[in-house]
Amino acid sequence: MLTDRASNSSASTAAPPHVEFSKDGDRAVVTLSGAWTTRNVRRVDERMREIGQDNSFSSVTIELSGIELLDTAGTWLIERLRTSLEKAGKHVAIEGRSESWGALFDAVGEAASASDEQVHVERPSALIRFLATIGRTVYAFGDDFTKAMHILGATVRGAQMKGSGRSGIRPAAIVHQLDSMGIGAVPVVVLMSTIIGAIIAQQGAFQLRYFGAEIFVVDLVGILVLREIGVLLTAIMIAGRSGSAITAEIGSMKMREETDALTVIGLNPVGVLVFPRLVALVIALPLLTIIADFSALGGAIVITWAYSGIPPEAFIQRLRDAIDTSSYLAGLIKAPFMAMIIGIMASVEGMKVGGSAESLGQRVTASVVKSIFVVIVVDGIFAIFYASINF
Incomplete structure (x- = not known):
């Protein structure tokens, strides 16, 4: 001018x-x-x-x-x-x-x-900033909860992906996601579970040796792995592996406006993108939990045999006496709920991706952190519930 x-x-x-x-x-x-x-x-x-x-x-x-x-x-x-x-x-x-x-x-x-x-704007006091942070967090939680319920509802209707109401379930997409999230995760789940089971057995045997009760390490490993560690460790690994992948995939499509293109051609993006992944997670996580339980027990058997001289036959016999069906089901029942949490939270964060690579990285990080946090909280809620009903 x-x-x-x-x-x-x-x-x-x-x-x-x-x-x-x-x-x-x-x-x-x-x-x-x-x-x-x-x-x-x-x-x-x-x-x-x-x-x-x-x-x-x-x-x-x-x-x-x-x-x-x-x-x-x-x-x-x-x-x-x-x-x-x-x-x-x-x-x-x-x-x-x-x-x-x-x-x-x-x-x-x-x-x-x-x-x-x-x-020259006046900076608010530390107390005001702290309360403002809490308020923003609570508001963001409410917003995330609303979006999660929207995705859950759209997933329940996920078979109706088209405006005509015709079934849009694609078995091939579900099988592909099962291969990616389930079969692809088996090696890391087996490795981590075996190591964790071995560590629990070694530390338990080391402490129980002072009381002359090394055989009770079988009870410790069996109950801890089947009720808590197996499913929790598997869920955390899936949240870091598959949850981040879901957020990255959906977020990348959001950045390239492919989700908008799906809407334009009459498809429900949640049904197309989230439904197969959520179904695959709900199927894969219980199966991976079973594999993790056996891997952890296998690692414990090897360590107790080498460290405490407990032969595998004695370990298995003691394990039969220490656990029952409820111990096994207590962990397995949690798996579908944790799978739903991981899938929904990963999808919510993916849908929140903006138009920059920085936004994608932030949403992937938030997806993993939030999923792990909520999974641990849900595991604690289940533990309290089981204790209250004596299960």
């Missing part, structure tokens, strides 16, 4: 900006002349700052009649000088301002005032 008192042909021949500063007692006069444009105002920027910091006068007149050319950058320097002098308690008068500059000064003055208000 450029305002010119002379003709456009004089723009190239205008004198450089100049600042003349004079004082008479407590009064000062700042006379500006030349071309105050973006290209050359840097020459007078430092001088304008020095005048704004001068405290040897109480009133000042800024004379603008000598300015030949003026644009936004020059106006900003003038407004900055006026604002700094007024903040210092000085009386400021501007003379020689052309009427054609009115809109320019008004716009720059409003922008300067707005930025000044932002910079």
Whole structure:
């Protein structure tokens, strides 16, 4: 934006900006002349700052009649000088301002005032910030819960993916997801469960040895693995492996607007994208839990045989006496619920992805953290419930 008192042909021949500063007692006069444009105002920027910091006068007149050319950058320097002098308690008068500059000064003055208000906004106290954080977290939880219920409801109706109401279940998609989330996860589940089972057995035997009760390590491993560790460890690994993959896949499609394309062609994105993955998780997680239980017990058998001299036959016989059907079902019943939680939370975070790669990374991280947290909370709720009904 450029305002010119002379003709456009004089723009190239205008004198450089100049600042003349004079004082008479407590009064000062700042006379500006030349071309105050973006290209050359840097020459007078430092001088304008020095005048704004001068405290040897109480009133000042800024004379603008000598300015030949003026644009936004020059106006900003003038407004900055006026604002700094007024903040210092000085009386400021501007003379020689052309009427054609009115809109320019008004716009720059409003922008300067707005930025000044932002910079000097009062920071709330620590208590207010803490309460505000809690409030935002609770509000975000309510928003996530609403979206989760929407996805759950749409998944329940997931077979009706088309507006005509015709069944849209695709067995091939479910089998593909089973292969990816179930069969693909078997090696890591077996490895981790075997190691965890072996560690529990070794530490249990080490502590029980002081009481001459090493054989009871079988009871410890059997009950702990079948009721708690097996399903919980598997759910955590699936949340980190498959939950993050679900969020990344759905989030990538959201970034490329493929979910909008599904809606345009009459398909329900939740039914197409979430339904097969959720069904596959509900099927795969109980099966992986069974594999994890056997792997953990296998690792415990090897360690107790090598560390405590308990042969596998004695381990299995003691295990039969220590556990019953309820011990096995207590862990297995949790698996479908944990699978639903992981799938729904991963889908919710995937649907929240924006248009940037940074947003995708944040949502994948949030998906894993939230899923693991909720899975552990649900496991604790189940433990309390089982204790209350003596199961």
